[in-house]
Amino acid sequence: MALVEIPIGPQHPALHEPVMLKVRADGEDVIGVEVNTGYNHRGVEKLLEKNSWVRGMYIAGRVCGICNAVHTQTYVQGVENLMGVEPPPRANYIRTIVMELERIHSHMLISAVMAEVIGFTTLFMLIMRDREKAMYLKELVTGNRVHADIHVFGGVKRDLDEVRRSRVLDELRRVEERLKYYRRVFETDYTIVRRLSEVGRIKKSDALKLSVVGPTLRGSGVRSDVRFEDPYAAYPEIPFSVIYRDEGDSWARMMVRLDEALESVNMIRYALERLPQGPAVPKAIPRTARPGEVFSRVEAPRGELFYHIVSAGGTNPYRVKIRTPSFLNVLNTESTYLGHRLADVPVILASYDPCISCMERVLVVDERSGRRVYMSLKELAQVGFG
């Protein structure tokens, strides 16, 4: 069989985390994977240094389109610490509700992408249709369908009134119903289980060494969740269980996500039913911070999101270091592709929940004949399966 080199990506520059996988294959077997980055490094850290604390709130939220509220939370909770302000309980509850809604729609998105990658286009469309219900709930709470922008130093920008609160509670039932259905599909469907099981396995002992986070870490049997171990916002008051599984393969990671999404539904319901009374919107926004540094952590849908914020006093940050979960999950897992077949590469990549929708075209080069063939990721997934 010919040795082939298959570059997957780089993708559409408008989307976050553009990345390229250079896959070397001996026939069907993957013998090497190199992850290339830097196609669209936007210099957000530098941008944050050059702007004020208040503007940073909006910049942080724009690091990622899917999980924008968690980025703002990580930034805002760190800066609040430096500013010496504490958000009121009601604001913390509203922030938590928005972040959990985000987790639901993010997990539904990757379940949909996974379904498409393995050839289940109808399932993809169904999940995307129902994901819109979660997006609608986010719009009900924040006023925005995608970018929540609800955080502000010392509270939230918009309170939740009784009408919208009961509406969210009502609509949440439908989201839950659909999530339960998709969980059942991923758990019992013969083809899905066959395609995902034993693929891209990470052992528990390797998970910490590779430093993967979030559902990828928990799918390998490590019970680590920032919300539980290092609670922030309203998480200390909301009961939930940390979902983890021992299998360590792509299927385990997807099941962790679907179970987590169902857990999020319960958490949102709990928070809405016990929403504390009192103010949520601050009257004035502080603009200066004390000198010092903060290590701020939040559990994003993809895992631990980390901000190291350094202040020298004044109105601007001195340095903000951002480490997104995909930086670890996508870049540190090159070795997990080895020994699998070409058709498994998209499955493994999708199981780490990167921004994959933009990695649309794949170039296959036959090293002997020099023949080049363009294929979509989906076509690649169907090559030689079975």
Place this chain on the structure above:
Amino acid sequence: MSLTLCGRAFKEVAPRRYVATVEASELRRAIEAVVEEEAYISSISAIDMPKEGKIELNYVFWSVKHRAAIVVKVAVDRSDPVVPSISDIIPGAVKGEMEAHDLMGVVFEGNRSLRRGFLASEDVVVRGVYPLKKDSGV
């Protein structure tokens, strides 16, 4: 409160945040001790401090065992920022070192993957500029 690992005291600077400053020569021993505590490497953040003439590296770990972030700080000379690589102790550090090299110019001795252009765009690389340095002009 403090945490003692391998004879070194880590001071609790905030709830669940333990920090210790070490010399570059002791770095690897300190990291080895932290990795033993069921820890994964969360981030390597480099901070440029031109006034002090140094670059501060923060190796941030999360220990599942202690349920705490353990931070090892090391300062390197700004004009010659060289520090031993820890990527053989914890492979998860390779990309973090590559990032700090590309954006801040720190050389991690022993990490063979270091290269410019890992994240920075080509125009910055061609000019030989490290964009996150305070005097980079970026």
